[in-house]
Amino acid sequence: MSATSSPAAPPPGPQWDPYTYRPAAPAPQPFQWLRASDPDRKAPATRRVVGLALAAGVLTSWLLADALGVNLLLCGLVTAVGAGIAARAAGRSVRPWTVVWSVLALALLTVPALYEADWAVVLSGVCALGLASLALHGGKRWVGVLLALPGLAWQLVPSVRWARTGLRGLRLPGGRGKAVSVLKAALVAAALLAVFGGLFVSADAAMAEVLEDLIPRVELEPGDLPQHAFLFCLGLLVSLGFAHIAAGPRRWDRTVVRPGRPRGRLEWAVPLAALNLLFGAFAVIQAIVVLGGRDAIMAKTGMSRSEYARQGFWQLMVITVLTLVVVAVAHRWAPRATESDRRLAKLLLGALCTLTLVVVASALGRMWYYVDASGLTQLRLWVLVVEIWLGVVLLLVIVAGARRAAGWLPRAVLLSAMATAAVYGLMSPDAMVAEQNVARYRSTDRIDLRNIVGLSLDAVPALDRLPADQRACALSLVTRGLTDGPRPWYATSLSESRARDLLAARPVTDSSEACDRIGFDAR
Incomplete structure (x- = not known):
């Protein structure tokens, strides 16, 4: 072979390592440990499904343009009916967990109809x-549950192609002539209702009031058209997306997740044992503080009650979250070849979770101490709820570790999370914040109105019980966004209706002067 000749091509087949004279390992691929499952065969789209999707788009464009209230629940019910028809056409049966997730989703949709708190509504x-996505996909493993929750997001565009493909193969009963007759009949009926309805409204005031309450007038300005078009497309896509899932969901539970390679006992157990010792030392110190060391620490450092309570809360919350991450990672790579390996893993992870409950209790105690010193706010209530939920998750992990079968854990953790979100929304967090601050004012004769800033109309009944100046100033802070006239019934929450009645009975007149008299800058 000459010096200028090109090297020979490698022979077909597996490549050989020139140093070990063994077949070379294939190059690692990204996400090699995860292989997605194929979706189920989908049932074709039907006229009813597409018609209900169009109705959901119209309702969304018409009802959601003002605000959120009962309208969100109504749009959700229409979407649920369309998904149910698609599932029935595909021959799918209703399972118990599908009912659980669906009922909980509908309970969450009732929050905007009751309360006004923005964060709880979102x-x-x-x-x-x-x-709703999980109810249609199904799933009980971690991968199935976590990938099914955002499953609607990547079904929106395929659902449009699915609906268009399904409608191509459909034939209208009676042919084109029948369709034209139906369209003519609908147009004539709409014209007759418009003419005679207008005459009835002008002839009788009671009839006009009833019709205006039930069927509000749609007054479209040129600037409102993009908003209504966006809402129509949003409602249509969401409804088609859920129907597309119901017609043939991707079974995320069938996704293959290869187990992690078990590590040696020494490199795995020593870090966990050291972490357990650190958590144990923290638990002992916290016991000493609870038994009387708190006052000594405050006297030595010169910190106030609020400063001591606020110190370290966020760090303790981060420690709780990181502990759950450590438990998940350690469980994946823990040695499990022998019974002693599995027993050691349960012992170390169970001890770590148990000691982390002390961290949760310490964080809750600090936050409650802070609330007692400075009052309750939206953020403080939210972090209290999250910390309590993290404690529940730790208890579930401990129970799962103590039992042989832990297949129930993913759904139990998700159920606890969604139930916490539902309880948080339905307990009216803004009203709870206002109630606590009003009760604190009655016992201490002091109220920090900075805790009231940002509350919604849910807080009006509690703040209405304050003395005159505090009442006028506090109500002016929570009613700034209240419109002059009532919104349509479908966009009005029960909380807003109650607040309007209270303010109509006892209006707020001199709010700025009241804020000046109590020394609060309301700007």
């Missing part, structure tokens, strides 16, 4: 979408 809506 959280409830997002959780309801995830639960």
Whole structure:
């Protein structure tokens, strides 16, 4: 072979390592440990499913343009009916967990109809979408549950192609002439109702009031058209997306997740044992503090009650979350070849979770101490709820570790999370914040109105019980966004209706002067 000749091509077949004279290992691929499952065969789209999707788009465009209230629940029910028809056409049966997730999703959709707190309403809506997706996909493993929750997101575009493909093969009963007759009849009926309805409204005031309450007038300005078009497309896509899932869901539970390679006992157990010793030392110190060392620490450092309570809370919360991450990672790579390996893993992880409950209790105690010193706010209530839920998750992990079968854990953790979100929304967090601050004012004759800033109309009944100046100033802070006239019934929550009645009976007149008299800057 000459010096300028090109090297010979490698022979076909597996490549050989020139140093070990063995077949070379294939190059690692990204996400090699995860292999997605194939979706089930989908049933074709039907006229009813597409018609209900169009109705959901119209309802969304018409009802959701003002605000959130009963309208979100109505749109959700229409979407649920369309998904149910698609599932029935595909021959799918209803399972118990499907009912559980669906009922919980509908319960979350009732929050906007009852209360006005923005954060609770947004959280409830997002959780309801995830639960509806899980109800249609199904799933009981971690991978199945976690991938099914956002499953609607990647079904929106394919659902349009699915609906278009399904409608191509359909034939209208009676042919084109029948369709034209139906369209003509609908147009004539709409014209007759418009003419005679207008005459009835102008002839009788009671009839006009009833019709205006039940069928509000749609007054479209040119600037409102993009908003209504966006809402129509959103409602249509969401409804088609859920129907597309119901017609043939991707079974995320069938996704293959290869187990992690078990590590040696020494490199795995020593770090966990050291972490357990650190957590144990923290638990002992906290016991000493609870038994009387808190006052000595405050006297030595010169910290106030609020400063001591606030110190370290966020760090303790981060420690709780990181502990759950450590438990998940350690469980994946723990040695499990022998019974002693499995017993050691359960012992170390169970001890770590148990000691982490002390961290949760310490964080809750600090936050409650802080609330007692400075009052309750939206953020403080939210972190209290999250910390309590993290404690529940730790208890579930401990129970799962003590039992042989832990297949129930993913759904139990998700159920606890969604139930916490539902309880948080339905307990009216803003009203609870206002109640606590009013009760604190009655016992201490002091109220920090900075805790009231940002509350919604849910807080009006509690703040209405304050003395005159504090009442006028506090109510002016929570009613700034209240419109002059009532919104349509479908966009009005029960909380807003109650607040309007209270303010109509006892209006707020001199709010700025009241804030000046109590020394609060309301700007």
